[in-house]
Amino acid sequence: MCGLAELQNIRNKFQFDLREWFNKAHSFVAINSLGIDIVQDEINTHNSFYSFAVPISTSLGESLAEISKLQYSEMFAIYLTHKEVITELFYGRIIQLWYDFLNQIIEQLVKVSFIDSSKYPKIHEKISPIKTIDENLRIIRRNFDNSPGVDKIDKVEEYLGQKIDENLRLLIKVAITVRNLLEHNQGVIRDRDLNVLNITAIKLINESCQEHDYFIDQKVGISIYEVYRLKNIFYHTSNQLIPN
Secondary structure, three states: OOHHHHHHHHHHHHHHHHHHHHHHHHHHHHHHHHHHHHHHHHHHHOOOEEEEEEEEEEOOEEEEEEEEEEEHHHHHHHHHHOOOHHHHHHHHHHHHHHHHHHHHHHHHHHHHHHHOOOOOHHHHOOOOOOOOHHHHHHHHHHHHHHOOHHHHHHHHHHHHOOOOOHHHHHHHHHHHHHHHHHHHOOOEOOHHHHHHHOOOOEEEEOOOOOEEEEOOOOEOOOOHHHHHHHHHHHHHHHHHHOOO
């Protein structure tokens, strides 16, 4: 199978995974929304407790030991404060899919270029003729993994000899910055995050399906609509990196 055909297979699998993971996000958010009414009804009528218990053995036989108990009103208050946790998790998972996709591209380019130096000359420059293909793969992958997330797309463009739309490039770099903020700074924007992107605010789609500006010292919010946009950004970018 030629290199291009294999790259197209990698792209197609990535696009399939994007759809699958967005469908998972859709399902979790929808079921979560449906459950809100049930919780509110319980608060309004009984406001009883919901508990978790584990089985234990006692001298009297098998029993259950309660490990956690919260009133419905307590759970609802916690939910309202952290209700974006689900969408944040799926947002991060889709970005990880993107990293996996780029790594698969790098691996395929190394394999093709190792055999035919005329193809993908930019990646061939990274290949050592005195090392095996597996050794080259390991070294080039390690160097690529260690490069900043916002710079990975530039490297893959160079290796493939392709260019994506500048707007898509910026949106990808914003998304990666947002993901890093959620993981390392509780989602709060710092001055340097905007400076590296040369922007004054991070624009994300909110729960009202409107684009919202987030500024320094504000916490970014991830809605299901922003997860959908991220899926589409990566879908269109993959088509530009690996055209038919």
